[in-house]
Amino acid sequence: MYVKKCPECGGINLFMNREKGEIICKDCGLVVEDKMVEFGQEWREFDSDGGDEGSRRRTGAPMTYTQFDQGLGTEVGQKADLLSLGAKDRNKFFRLRKWQYRISTAIERNLKLALAELKRVSSYLKLPKSVEEEAAMIYTQAVQRGLVRGRSMESVVSGALYAACRRHEVPRTLDELSEASGIEKKEIGRTYRFVTRELGITILPSNPADYIARFASSLKLSPETQSKAVDILESAQHEELTSGRGPTGIAAAALYVSALIHGEKRTQREVADVAGVTEVTIRNRYKELLEKLKLEREIKKTKKKGKK
């Protein structure tokens, strides 16, 4: 669905600026920005995703019809203001209101849907309000910059949420986001990278320690074990064991080790499951931790203690 006529003057001299993602009416200068955020699949600029045949399709889950039906736009326009305007200004007012109506409803409608989705995912993941707001802000910016085009709304929402989580140091894994939103993991990752890059959001590399608390509570580990795991993590970072590795794997391994030390043994399988990695990854990290941090003694100590 393209805008074929200018909503302002009805003119057909629409000029499309693909770079900026704008449509401009040459007759009246109206900028029809973000004309169809939610219908953007015909457009394929920013074709960063490989562009193999067939991938012109929009990625991600298709929007449902129910979503389309929801949230029909808000009325814009303040009648009270009319009283104070002269005839000339009044014309201008109508003009402005008309296009404002068209444009803002497009954005607003999209935002409304998106925020509903965002809220749903956010509450599913039990994210704090602050993260939700940050994500909403990111998403709004993304819409304003036209970054949604070519992507599904849901994936951008997920990307924004993921970014917000990272910034607030309450990281969720891509898997969790993926499960909550129904968007593929790699798609979320892609949009996440794209959006943060385009908006110039600084991404602090996620800290494994941020995962500890959550994993530990899923495993019902004691607070002592948990804080020991954080200690281990810190020294591991000192030894540069953490760069380039998946943070969840490291967090999981640290937890596993500290559980051993405190005699609260969990199987590798259990830890691996809550951390969303495999046993093998835990083993590898675990091995590295033992080598570099000389933790064997501590483990052996507690083993003997436990048996006595």
Added chain:
DNA sequence: AAGACGAAAGTGGTTGA
């Protein structure tokens, strides 16, 4: 029998020519 361990082959993503 279950868990821990390790080897080998495969996957998806990043990087550098």
Added chain:
DNA sequence: TCAACAACTTTCGTCTT
């Protein structure tokens, strides 16, 4: 754009408890 590469996964066999 492609090939090399690192991290991680999957699978499977062996050892330990």
